[in-house]
Amino acid sequence: xxxxxxxxxxxxxxxxxxxxxxxxxxxxxxxxxxxxxxxxxxxxxxxxxxxxxxxxxxxxxxxxxxxxxxxxxxxxxxxxxxxxxxxxxxxxxxxxxxxxxxxxxxxxxxxxxxxxxxxxxxxxxxxxxxxxxxxxxxxxxxxxxxxxxxxxxxxxxxxxxxxxxxxxxxxxxxxxxxxxxxxxxxxxxxxxxxxxxxxxxxxxxxxxxxxxxxxxxxxxxxxxxxxxxxxxxxxxxxxxxxxxxxxxxxxxxxxxxxxxxxxxxxxxxxxxxxxxxxxxxxxxxxxxxxxxxxxxxxxxxxxxxxxxxxxxxxxxxxxxxxxxxxxxxxxxxxxxxxxxxxxxxxxxxxxxxxxxxxxxxxxxxxxxxxxxxxxxxxxxxxxxxxxxxxxxxxxxxxxxxxxxxxxxxxxxxxxxxxxx
RNA sequence: GUGGCUGUGGCGAAGUGGUUAACGCACCGGAUUGUGGCUCCGGCACUCGUGGGUUCAAGUCCCAUCAGCCACCCCA
Numbered sequence: 001x002x003x004x005x006x007x008x009x010x011x012x013x014x015x016x017x018x019x020x021x022x023x024x025x026x027x028x029x030x031x032x033x034x035x036x037x038x039x040x041x042x043x044x045x046x047x048x049x050x051x052x053x054x055x056x057x058x059x060x061x062x063x064x065x066x067x068x069x070x071x072x073x074x075x076x077x078x079x080x081x082x083x084x085x086x087x088x089x090x091x092x093x094x095x096x097x098x099x100x101x102x103x104x105x106x107x108x109x110x111x112x113x114x115x116x117x118x119x120x121x122x123x124x125x126x127x128x129x130x131x132x133x134x135x136x137x138x139x140x141x142x143x144x145x146x147x148x149x150x151x152x153x154x155x156x157x158x159x160x161x162x163x164x165x166x167x168x169x170x171x172x173x174x175x176x177x178x179x180x181x182x183x184x185x186x187x188x189x190x191x192x193x194x195x196x197x198x199x200x201x202x203x204x205x206x207x208x209x210x211x212x213x214x215x216x217x218x219x220x221x222x223x224x225x226x227x228x229x230x231x232x233x234x235x236x237x238x239x240x241x242x243x244x245x246x247x248x249x250x251x252x253x254x255x256x257x258x259x260x261x262x263x264x265x266x267x268x269x270x271x272x273x274x275x276x277x278x279x280x281x282x283x284x285x286x287x288x289x290x291x292x293x294x295x296x297x298x299x300x301x302x303x304x305x306x307x308x309x310x311x312x313x314x315x316x317x318x319x320x321x322x323x324x325x326x327x328x329x330x331x332x333x334x335x336x337x338x339x340x341x342x343x344x345x346x347x348x349x350x351x352x353x354x355x356x357x358x359x360x361x362x363x364x365x366x367x368x369x370x371x372x373x374x375x376x377x378x379x380x381x382x383x384x385x386x387x388x389x390x391x392x393x394x395x396x397x398x399x400x401x402x403x404x405x406x407x408x409x410x411x412x413x414x415x416x417x418x419x420x
Numbered sequence: 421g422u423g424g425c426u427g428u429g430g431c432g433a434a435g436u437g438g439u440u441a442a443c444g445c446a447c448c449g450g451a452u453u454g455u456g457g458c459u460c461c462g463g464c465a466c467u468c469g470u471g472g473g474u475u476c477a478a479g480u481c482c483c484a485u486c487a488g489c490c491a492c493c494c495c496a
Contacts, residue, residue: 004469004487059494063421081496110496115421117490124496193493257495279496306496335454368449370456385454399456 008114008122019320023307024107026153027127031105034146036129039104041085043111047075053084053293055260057200064112078111081259082128083286083302084293090132091295100133107307118275119309128283130302132290137234139301140265140285141241147269147281147303148247154310155319159280161248162268164255165235166203166223169263169288175226176202186216206254222253231264238265257282261289265301273316274309281305329380329420331373332359335366336386343384346394346412353417374399380419382412 005011012020031038047067054061066078079085086104089095095102107127116122129146131139144161151159167175179202183190187198190205194213197204205217227235242249249267257266268282283303290298314320330350334343347357358376360369366383373381383395383404393406396416407415 007487064494112495114494115492116488117492120495126496259495276491277495281496304496309496333455365449366454367456372456374456381456383455387454395455397455402456404455 137237
C-alpha cells in the first residue's frame with residue numbers, strides 16, 4: 001500500500017492545515033497569557049516510562065501502545081500520552097529544583113493502536129499542560145478554567161464539563177472496600193471486564209458503558225462519599241474557585257479516568273457533536289506520579305485535549321470557513337518575449353516588501369493567467385506585456401472593477417505596495 | 421481485538437452478467453487580434469481497491485485480502 005497512509009493516520013492537506021494553524025495560534029496565545037512555556041519531548045520513550053507511569057493495568061498500556069525495539073535492542077514505545085514523558089523530562093533535568101510551580105505545555109502527535117472510528121485515530125494530536133509543585137486547589141481550578149477558556153476562544157458550543165474527585169491513597173481503601181462489598185453479591189452478573197476490575201480496580205466498574213453494569217452499580221458507594229478531610233476540603237475549594245471564575249460544571253460521581261496515576265480532581269469535557277467518542281479532553285491531578293517514576297514527591301496536575309476532536313466539533317458546529325484557498329495580494333501575468341525577467345524581478349521586490357505575489361509558472365496564455373489570478377482572489381493583476389516592456393511600463397488591473405492603468409516600471413514597487 | 425456498512429476517473433455519483441463504463445463538479449483548451457468571474461463548445465478511465473474463483477462472458481456472482489466509514493472495548 002505504497003500510496004495510502006498507514007491505517008488510522010491522516011495527511012493534513014493545505015486546505016486543512018490552515019485550521020490547524022489557527023488552533024495552534026490559539027494555543028500559543030492562551031499559554032502565554034496563563035504563563036505556560038512550551039516543552040518538547042521525544043515522540044518515543046523507553047517503554048518503562050509508560051508502563052510505570054500510565055499504569056500496567058491500563059488499557060492503553062495493555063493493548064494500545066506502539067512498542068518496538070531499536071537496532072540496539074532497546075525497548076521503546078511511541079508515546080500514547082504526554083504526561084509521563086513530561087514527568088520524565090522534569091526528572092531528567094531536575095526542573096523541580098528550580099522555581100515552583102513549573103508550568104509547561106505541549107502540542108504534538110500521540111499514538112495508540114486501536115480500530116479507527118469517528119474521532120479516533122492511531123496517530124492523533126494533543127494539546128496538554130502540566131503544572132508541577134503545587135498541591136493547591138487554585139491550580140486545579142486554573143487548569144480546568146484554562147481548558148474551558150481554550151474551547152471558548154475557538155467558539156465551541158454546547159460543551160459539558162464533568163467533574164469528580166476520586167480521592168487519594170488515604171481515602172481510597174475505604175471506598176474500595178465499600179464498593180467491593182456492594183458489588184460482590186452481584187459479581188456474576190457483571191460483564192467479563194468488570195469481573196476482573198472488581199478485584200483490581202473496582203472504581204472502573206462505575207464508568208463501565210455496559211448497561212447491565214450500569215444498572216448493577218446503581219446506588220453504589222461513590223468516591224466523593226468516602227473522601228478524607230483533606231480531599232473533601234480540596235474538592236470543595238476547587239468547586240468554589242470554579243464558581244468564582246464563572247465556570248459551569250456538572251458533578252459526575254461516576255467519572256473515573258482511565259489512567260492509573262490520577263488522584264483527587266478528575267475532569268472531562270464532552271461534546272455531543274462528534275459521534276460516539278464524546279470526550280474532547282480531560283485531565284486531573286496526579287500527586288504521586290513523579291514519585292512513581294523515581295523522583296521526589298512533587299504534586300502535579302494537567303490536562304490533555306484531543307485536537308482532532310476539537311476540529312471535529314468545530315466542523316460539525318459550522319465554525320470552519322470553507323474557502324480553502326490562500327489569497328494573494330497581486331498576481332503578475334506576463335505575455336511575450338522578454339517579459340519573464342521583468343515579471344520575475346518585480347515579483348521578488350514586491351515579496352520583499354511583504355506582499356503575497358503569485359505569477360505564472362506554466363507558461364500559459366494570458367487568458368489562462370487571468371483565470372488563475374481570479375481564483376486567487378487577487379485584487380490586482382499586473383500585466384507585463386511585450387509592448388509594455390518596450391515602453392518601460394506595466395499595466396495594473398483592478399479586478400473588482402475591471403479598470404486598468406499603466407504605470408512606469410520604475411515606480412511600480414512603490415505604487416503597488418502603496419495599495420496595501 | 422469484535423461487529424455492521426462500503427470500495428467505479430481528482431471529487432461526487434449512475435451502471436438488471438453480455439457492444440465503445442452514464443452524468444455532475446473540478447481541471448485543461450477554445451469561442452478573430454495579449455485579459456478573469458457568466459454562457460457555449462471541446463478534451464480528460466490500458467488495473468471498475470487488490471488477488472483468486474465461478475461462467476462462453478463479470479464493474480455486476482463467490483471467496484480471500486487490504487482500505488475507508490460507523491459502532492463496541494477504551495479513550496483524545
